[in-house]
Amino acid sequence: MFKLTAVKYKDILDIKDLKIEEKKITCIVGKSGGGKTTLLKLLNNMVSCDSGLLKFKGQKISDYNPIQLRREIIMLPQNPIMFSTTIKDNFTKTLKYTGNELRSENNYVNLLKKLDLEHNLATDTIKLSGGEKQRLALARVLLLKPKILLLDEPSSALDEDTEKFIIKMVVNYIKENNGTLIMVTHSRSIADEYGDTIITLNNGQIENVEKRR
Amino acid sequence: MDNIIDISLMQIFTAFIFVLILLIIVKREHIGGEWEIILANIRMTVQLILVGYLLTYIFANPNLVFTVIILLLMQGFAIQNIYGRINKRISTDLKKIVAIAMFTGTTITILYFVLIVINLKPWFQPQYFIPLAGMLIGNSMTGISLGIEGLINGIKDNQAMIENALMLGGKPELITKDITGRAFYQAILPTINSMMGMGIVFLPGMMTGQILAGAAPLTAIKYQIVIMLGILGSVTLTVYIMIKWGAKTFFNERSQISISQN
Numbered sequence A: 001m002f003k004l005t006a007v008k009y010k011d012i013l014d015i016k017d018l019k020i021e022e023k024k025i026t027c028i029v030g031k032s033g034g035g036k037t038t039l040l041k042l043l044n045n046m047v048s049c050d051s052g053l054l055k056f057k058g059q060k061i062s063d064y065n066p067i068q069l070r071r072e073i074i075m076l077p078q079n080p081i082m083f084s085t086t087i088k089d090n091f092t093k094t095l096k097y098t099g100n101e102l103r104s105e106n107n108y109v110n111l112l113k114k115l116d117l118e119h120n121l122a123t124d125t126i127k128l129s130g131g132e133k134q135r136l137a138l139a140r141v142l143l144l145k146p147k148i149l150l151l152d153e154p155s156s157a158l159d160e161d162t163e164k165f166i167i168k169m170v171v172n173y174i175k176e177n178n179g180t181l182i183m184v185t186h187s188r189s190i191a192d193e194y195g196d197t198i199i200t201l202n203n204g205q206i207e208n209v210e211k212r213r
Numbered sequence B: 001m002d003n004i005i006d007i008s009l010m011q012i013f014t015a016f017i018f019v020l021i022l023l024i025i026v027k028r029e030h031i032g033g034e035w036e037i038i039l040a041n042i043r044m045t046v047q048l049i050l051v052g053y054l055l056t057y058i059f060a061n062p063n064l065v066f067t068v069i070i071l072l073l074m075q076g077f078a079i080q081n082i083y084g085r086i087n088k089r090i091s092t093d094l095k096k097i098v099a100i101a102m103f104t105g106t107t108i109t110i111l112y113f114v115l116i117v118i119n120l121k122p123w124f125q126p127q128y129f130i131p132l133a134g135m136l137i138g139n140s141m142t143g144i145s146l147g148i149e150g151l152i153n154g155i156k157d158n159q160a161m162i163e164n165a166l167m168l169g170g171k172p173e174l175i176t177k178d179i180t181g182r183a184f185y186q187a188i189l190p191t192i193n194s195m196m197g198m199g200i201v202f203l204p205g206m207m208t209g210q211i212l213a214g215a216a217p218l219t220a221i222k223y224q225i226v227i228m229l230g231i232l233g234s235v236t237l238t239v240y241i242m243i244k245w246g247a248k249t250f251f252n253e254r255s256q257i258s259i260s261q262n
């Protein structure tokens, strides 16, 4: 689905050749500062490569409308930022920013339930813990029903249980919807458990691609 | 306007006693800055004398070309002044937009004002055109300075949030809507506030000037009302153009945030 050939970005990434398959779970591991986040941003069109070729579904990524593309390939960043004060406003802002119609409150409540967030819609996000904010950010993304999800490792500040929970949720969503998941994780055990393919990225270069399923 | 009391040269000198008082205080209390105060007074006096002679000549010889040149000079000066006031690095794109906004916004308003509101004949009659244009341009300059500050701070402070919203497919103009709205409001607020206090908290300079120069108060307030509305129009138009277009300069053609140049 993604095909990178001789892709360079500043002195951060230098990828000779890499394919990422559709409808699979791809895990990206590697040392911190190795360029994992930058690679996701490249796929999500938040940055463009300086040279080389990045294709999505057989076409140059620069041929697509960037905003349309990001709605198909959504990235959940490492440290998500709240869009507004209340939980509800975070949902409505998400829909407004993307030019979507607002939905009924039931939609939002169901998402909160699904992510095990026991708060009502009027709750001020300032009261949420780091893990809860991360789950709300995931809920915002799921509201938009992406076909492809790019998940950057939940901040190391979060506890392991929260991270496991989030990943489990995302994996379920992807499997139910026949989607594609590309996730960066610092945990080898998570990569081993879920990854169909495990890519090791260090110093901006692909060190290893392990196909497991 | 036949009952104007002219001031003699001697009388002007008696007013400089106020500068003397200030200088004595500054000196005695070792506050410093005497030279700056003296320079400021010399500059004020010399600049006003020059302007006085210049305007006398221009008013006596109404000329379309002169009026247009002065309008362009005032606009150019105001644009330079805005660049100087912003204590941040701003991109050349944003600078261009500030210039375009100042130029089109104030030109449209002043033309509407002299042609339709006061129906000036000939429309370039400098005695009216120049001071009116000066007021519109001066207020728009303040408005744009505030607006640009609000815009840059708003985008920089919310950079991470904007990036996050872009990642899920948000449109730059929709994401920055709250920020641009706040910046716009911040820019027009002083104008709104001055309308609130008008006539009660203070008598505006133009009206005071007209009354001192012998105009009837009722004539003076009519001018004051229309000029206030003109100022409001000019500030609104210039700031709106600047913010709408200016917000786009923070994104590149791939809808990626490009703050580093701003």
Ligand SMILES: Nc1ncnc2c1ncn2[C@@H]1O[C@H](COP(=O)(O)OP(=O)(O)O)[C@@H](O)[C@H]1O
Pocket (backbone or CB within 6 Å): A012, A030, A031, A032, A033, A034, A035, A036, A037, A038, A039
């Ligand atoms: N916007 C940027 N400009 C310049 N360098 C950056 C930028 N973002 C990240 N870097 C640098 O690029 C390298 C890779 O960063 P990153 O992709 O975040 O790695 P990882 O996610 O694997 O920890 C790091 O050395 C980082 O300091």
Ligand SMILES: [Mg+2]
Pocket (backbone or CB within 6 Å): A036, A037, A038, A078, A152
């Ligand atoms: Mg990272």
